[in-house]
């Protein structure tokens with residue numbers, strides 16, 4: 001696969017399936033506990049029944065195009081409890097009996113970051129579509145092999161995050177496309193908190209603040225500004241040991257503090273910072289916070305996102321014509337960060353395409369591995385991969 005040329009999304013996605021690319025969810029009763037299965041539903045198996053499975057399973061359980069068939073966790077009590085909570089008929093303590101057991105179409109991977117690549121491969125080999133929490137794989141090469149395997153098996157592979165689906169992302173992409181910021185120059189994104197305390201994988205090799213947090217900002221900024229061509233980064237460990245619930249003290253071996261510079265070509269530069277040592281006066285879990293987490297600026301205007309890109313609620317825009325920031329894209333919407341598995345189930349059922357692509361997810365994987373390489377070598381690292389862009 002030639003990964004060096006930007007792919008035009010509009011020529012990649014042909015026919016009616018592409019027209020609905022800016023889709024949101026179909027209407028359903030979000031207050032209902034369990035959706036009524038309809039004809040043509042997608043059977044879903046979920047692996048990993050920890051923290052993130054709670055919002056995921058609630059969302060999936062409300063999606064009328066989804067039938068939750070099985071859950072799996074190597075901690076069997078977690079799988080059993082998840083099955084009980086959502087009336088899911090089958091639960092398993094290991095991926096092998098899960099794949100050999102009750103039949104399902106879509107494998108939803110919510111396990112430790114380091115496990116995704118291996119488990120995604122097993123599911124693809126077994127002919128299942130895959131939705132994976134980030135990252136899809138541990139490296140670009142491994143991810144591209146998974147994508148090839150998916151094509152060979154006639155199934156699909158997608159991964160979090162889904163930030164490009166939000167109305168705020170759509171507004172920013174449209175504003176840039178209309179040239180309202182003039183000659184674009186620079187962008188900045190910041191995302192951090194004090195770090196999870198429920199699992200050690202966030203702090204060991206294959207983990208870190210970049211694949212857990214920076215991944216959102218990298219997806220948004222490459223989605224808006226285009227594929228990165230090269231990367232310079234510095235990373236560090238600020239807190240060398242952590243207390244993890246049920247584990248005690250662990251040694252931190254992955255970065256917990258990262259700064260990345262990206263060259264998007266045509267003179268456009270961006271900066272992303274992420275970390276597990278960020279005190280924030282605004283609660284991380286609050287979706288109503290108003291501070292700017294992402295900003296873009298050019299010769300004719302400046303635009304900032306209010307709230308995080310995974311829970312955005314408005315875009316503030318100032319231009320030569322309107323010097324004061326004006327608020328846009330602040331209407332309530334269906335967008336929530338935990339929508340990915342439900343959205344791909346809807347896509348599989350209807351044939352419509354989402355805006356996020358596996359190529360984009362793998363481009364971000366390459367940027368994150370390049371950032372670690374840049375820290376190790378002190379070098380600027382070229383980026384090989386690209387993805388369908390613009391994302392509109």
Ligand SMILES: NC(=O)c1ccc[n+]([C@@H]2O[C@H](COP(=O)([O-])OP(=O)(O)OC[C@H]3O[C@@H](n4cnc5c(N)ncnc54)[C@H](O)[C@@H]3O)[C@@H](O)[C@H]2O)c1
Nearest residue numbers: 048049050051052073074075110111112113115133134199
């Ligand atoms: N927790 C969040 O708020 C959040 C939000 C967005 C994304 N994520 C992402 O979701 C993923 C999971 O994070 P989490 O916070 O839920 O972690 P977690 O530790 O709470 O849950 C992970 C679960 O996966 C299980 N597991 C690990 N290896 C397994 C295997 N081989 N087979 C079956 N089960 C296995 C573990 O036993 C655990 O129950 C990560 O990629 C994380 O970056 C988490």
